[in-house]
Amino acid sequence: QKGCPEGTGYSNPFFHKRGVPKGRSILTPFLIKGVATKLTGYLIKSRRRVEEFFPGTNQEVKVYSIFGKRKGPTLLVFGGIQGDEPGGYLAADRYVGLNLKKGNLIVVPRLNLAAILAQKREGLTGDMNRKFALPKNIQQDPDIKVVNLARDLIANADYILNLHQGSGFYSPIWINHQRNPLRWGQCNVIDAFVFDLPNGERLELESFAQNVVRRINSKIQDENYHFLVNNTNTGDKKSLHKEQRKSLTYYALTQKHKIALGIEVTKKCSSPQAVAYLSIAINSVLKELGIAPEEFPGEDPDSIAEELKKNEKFSGLKVKINGCEKLIIPGQNIFLKIGEPLQILNLETEKSRGWYVNLVNSGSYNALGQTYWFTKDNKLLIHKDGKLIASFEIMPRSYLLGSLEVNLDGRVCRFHNQETILLPKNGRLRILKVYPEKDKNKVKVNLKGFIGNKGYNDGEDSGYVISADDLIPKYALDYPENTFYRIEISEQGNLVGEVFLKLT
Numbered sequence: 001q002k003g004c005p006e007g008t009g010y011s012n013p014f015f016h017k018r019g020v021p022k023g024r025s026i027l028t029p030f031l032i033k034g035v036a037t038k039l040t041g042y043l044i045k046s047r048r049r050v051e052e053f054f055p056g057t058n059q060e061v062k063v064y065s066i067f068g069k070r071k072g073p074t075l076l077v078f079g080g081i082q083g084d085e086p087g088g089y090l091a092a093d094r095y096v097g098l099n100l101k102k103g104n105l106i107v108v109p110r111l112n113l114a115a116i117l118a119q120k121r122e123g124l125t126g127d128m129n130r131k132f133a134l135p136k137n138i139q140q141d142p143d144i145k146v147v148n149l150a151r152d153l154i155a156n157a158d159y160i161l162n163l164h165q166g167s168g169f170y171s172p173i174w175i176n177h178q179r180n181p182l183r184w185g186q187c188n189v190i191d192a193f194v195f196d197l198p199n200g201e202r203l204e205l206e207s208f209a210q211n212v213v214r215r216i217n218s219k220i221q222d223e224n225y226h227f228l229v230n231n232t233n234t235g236d237k238k239s240l241h242k243e244q245r246k247s248l249t250y251y252a253l254t255q256k257h258k259i260a261l262g263i264e265v266t267k268k269c270s271s272p273q274a275v276a277y278l279s280i281a282i283n284s285v286l287k288e289l290g291i292a293p294e295e296f297p298g299e300d301p302d303s304i305a306e307e308l309k310k311n312e313k314f315s316g317l318k319v320k321i322n323g324c325e326k327l328i329i330p331g332q333n334i335f336l337k338i339g340e341p342l343q344i345l346n347l348e349t350e351k352s353r354g355w356y357v358n359l360v361n362s363g364s365y366n367a368l369g370q371t372y373w374f375t376k377d378n379k380l381l382i383h384k385d386g387k388l389i390a391s392f393e394i395m396p397r398s399y400l401l402g403s404l405e406v407n408l409d410g411r412v413c414r415f416h417n418q419e420t421i422l423l424p425k426n427g428r429l430r431i432l433k434v435y436p437e438k439d440k441n442k443v444k445v446n447l448k449g450f451i452g453n454k455g456y457n458d459g460e461d462s463g464y465v466i467s468a469d470d471l472i473p474k475y476a477l478d479y480p481e482n483t484f485y486r487i488e489i490s491e492q493g494n495l496v497g498e499v500f501l502k503l504t
């Protein structure tokens, strides 16, 4: 940190500041066999593995493997194959950190990132859950590499879950518009009652799905939300759901001979409630299979609601500008000299999963760890899954504000670029000048919400005596408290710095 300006970026009392999360202990690079696609992977501890496929792109897939202390079956859980069913990836996320006493778990919370970022069922080119009958080497479809990855993972698991949120409520008989054989909510989907294997053995899908349903329903008090087994009888001539022949579960069953369930939770409930139902379903499958975590993820919707809210909190973007670390908080811009490297270090969030830093017009959807050089203005967008949480303007300049000299209640002091001036009630502030010094005609200092020259607002506020009463609340950055203002420093029309003013 030698040579870095002190205090910049960290001195803002308005925003909640948090400690830097500790990095994960990554030991040895690790590649799984049989996956022909480009990948990077890491072995983390001995019972845990995180693999990253197609990193940085909008097809990024993270695969979390957890190995139990004792042997047992391997359950593979997919979430996010469709982007408009957030319950799936939010529920799958809750299983990534488990420790297992017995059995193994492979979790892919977000299989179809492009669809999740768009918050649409379809990703790059159509519904990914209709692509599992495509040939492996088809050239025209960009999704095929992700489909092939899923196929390879399926081959290495014993049981497969594909998490969904569906419309209405499934019922084998027509009850009403919302509850009938064509609806999907609250059911375990199987493609056949039984499946005969070439070696004479038989996969008993229905009895497995029924056992799971019994476990699920014992946890759900409201009978309207009880689960049923929904056999789509996919291979049958009379099937109502022949489209499912292209699905992930049908592929798993017919090509890889695995018991695969689609878990469908209704969209007719809140997101935390959907995550709760899906968690109940996954926990029930784990119990049915004898896969034993040290602790099961909770099933209480209120606690889940709090958990989800916490996971959406964002308190800043950690970057390195020309070797100096800096925390950019929401509302600030990213200033740097032309030619200086900007490295995206970290997002200050509770958990890292589902967070993406997208550099506009770069094709980079996850810019974490990347270094960029800018000659033109650009923008970073911070998303939690498909939701835009914050954006930061990137402003490369040949001249940048170093510090702003002010007279604060009779004392002359300087504030670095992006620092905050605390102005007490009845306090008086006068803006003096900018450093490095610059021709006065070329640099403007404009306190947004203050009018210096009452006759003609020329946006130049140096030299005037400013008190809290002079500020126009609608310019405050922290509506409705109205205690936080921005002083913009511009050179020939370009923003070159900002200092904040906080009324105390």
Ligand SMILES: [Zn+2]
Binding pocket: 082, 085, 163, 164, 165, 166
């Ligand atoms: Zn779905």
